[in-house]
Amino acid sequence: MTTATLITPASGLVLTGDRPSEVADFERAMVDFFVDAAELLGVPKSVAAIYGIVFASPAPLSFADIEARLDISKGSVSQGLRVLREVGAVKEVSSESDRAELFEPDLELRKLVARFMENRLAKQLGEGESRLDQLAKALPKGRHGEAAVLRSRVKQLQTWNSKARALLPIAKAFLNLGG
Amino acid sequence: MTTATLITPASGLVLTGDRPSEVADFERAMVDFFVDAAELLGVPKSVAAIYGIVFASPAPLSFADIEARLDISKGSVSQGLRVLREVGAVKEVSSESDRAELFEPDLELRKLVARFMENRLAKQLGEGESRLDQLAKALPKGRHGEAAVLRSRVKQLQTWNSKARALLPIAKAFLNLGG
DNA sequence: AGTTTACTTCAAAATGAATTGAACTGACGG
DNA sequence: CCGTCAGTTCAATTCATTTTGAAGTAAACT
Numbered sequence: 200m201t202t203a204t205l206i207t208p209a210s211g212l213v214l215t216g217d218r219p220s221e222v223a224d225f226e227r228a229m230v231d232f233f234v235d236a237a238e239l240l241g242v243p244k245s246v247a248a249i250y251g252i253v254f255a256s257p258a259p260l261s262f263a264d265i266e267a268r269l270d271i272s273k274g275s276v277s278q279g280l281r282v283l284r285e286v287g288a289v290k291e292v293s294s295e296s297d298r299a300e301l302f303e304p305d306l307e308l309r310k311l312v313a314r315f316m317e318n319r320l321a322k323q324l325g326e327g328e329s330r331l332d333q334l335a336k337a338l339p340k341g342r343h344g345e346a347a348v349l350r351s352r353v354k355q356l357q358t359w360n361s362k363a364r365a366l367l368p369i370a371k372a373f374l375n376l377g378g
Numbered sequence: 379m380t381t382a383t384l385i386t387p388a389s390g391l392v393l394t395g396d397r398p399s400e401v402a403d404f405e406r407a408m409v410d411f412f413v414d415a416a417e418l419l420g421v422p423k424s425v426a427a428i429y430g431i432v433f434a435s436p437a438p439l440s441f442a443d444i445e446a447r448l449d450i451s452k453g454s455v456s457q458g459l460r461v462l463r464e465v466g467a468v469k470e471v472s473s474e475s476d477r478a479e480l481f482e483p484d485l486e487l488r489k490l491v492a493r494f495m496e497n498r499l500a501k502q503l504g505e506g507e508s509r510l511d512q513l514a515k516a517l518p519k520g521r522h523g524e525a526a527v528l529r530s531r532v533k534q535l536q537t538w539n540s541k542a543r544a545l546l547p548i549a550k551a552f553l554n555l556g557g
Numbered sequence: 558a559g560t561t562t563a564c565t566t567c568a569a570a571a572t573g574a575a576t577t578g579a580a581c582t583g584a585c586g587g
Numbered sequence: 588c589c590g591t592c593a594g595t596t597c598a599a600t601t602c603a604t605t606t607t608g609a610a611g612t613a614a615a616c617t
């Protein structure tokens with residue numbers, strides 16, 4: 200063992216610019232953290248990076264700030280911010296003195312998580328349930344025990360589907376305990 | 379409302395061949411179910427389709443059977459079966475009379491789910507924890523309350539990470555209850 | 558009115574992952 | 588041995604998604 204624990208090869212999306220490298224390093228680590236997490240959740244890197252850079256800043260950032268700190272195009276910043284606003288991950292705070300809108304992370308991560316579960320998991324499980332109903336109806340009634348085998352397999356899937364559905368609210372409750 | 383509940387546009391991977399259309403319809407529905415689910419889990423369509431077609435058959439299927447029922451290349455069948463064997467989703471049963479290996483689904487879905495949680499979720503959360511440790515060390519000590527803001531944000535992420543870690547075994551236990 | 562600033566839009570390019578298929582390996586039968 | 592059958596491999600291709608950037612819009616300033 201000669202190398203330290205270098206978890207991931209670093210996304211290289213953060214530009215140092217003229218800020219203290221101490222700050223840029225912190226931002227880099229934060230952006231990488233969210234980029235990693237996003238990969239698991241199926242969110243584009245640029246979107247995760249924007250959230251990361253906003254999260255890493257103690258003060259709200261303007262569009263221009265984000266553009267300057269990240270090595271991504273203006274178009275991506277625009278689209279990414281739209282997505283993040285839509286899901287409530289960042290919110291605009293109007294700056295008094297200036298004309299540009301400023302963005303800060305919405306720290307109610309609870310809500311984000313809940314929304315994610317709702318949108319992706321609950322939706323998928325609901326659709327799965329419908330599909331399984333169709334499957335149960337479409338069961339081919341082949342001879343012997345064959346029909347029985349298939350019936351039991353479909354039933355097994357239905358059991359899993361409903362268990363997963365039942366787990367969702369439990370998970371939600373658990374994550375909310377003293378957030 | 380004029381249209382029925384057509385959950386998804388159908389993957390079109392199942393070939394009817396010369397089997398009864400009743401059977402092909404069932405297979406189609408099953409394959410689509412797994413293809414959908416796989417999308418959520420980040421598994422390639424072809425792999426999900428192979429699992430689906432095997433799952434939809436009361437009798438074990440040979441390599442050639444799978445190739446004939448699905449509209450995917452021989453190469454994909456080979457690679458897909460390898461993946462499925464590696465994660466224990468299908469198992470080989472040697473056919474007495476014939477020389478070809480036959481495949482059937484490993485119905486211990488519990489194990490599959492547990493393995494998935496282990497590999498994807500637990501791994502990701504573990505890496506996240508390391509990253510967060512790094513982040514905590516890299517906290518830039520800017521003036522005023524700024525440092526405090528960042529410290530509290532990092533702490534918040536750590537709290538979430540550990541909650542998620544704590545949830546995993548709970549979820550596992552819940553899903554195992556009377557499977 | 559005209560210019561600048563601040564952002565949005567979207568068609569085209571880049572990226573990255575899955576899929577193909579032709580060449581290959583090796584076991585079996587003749 | 589030689590040919591065929593059964594499956595594997597992997598470079599090249601296709602496909603889907605993300606990213607870019609140039610052109611467009613609109614509000615704010617002068």
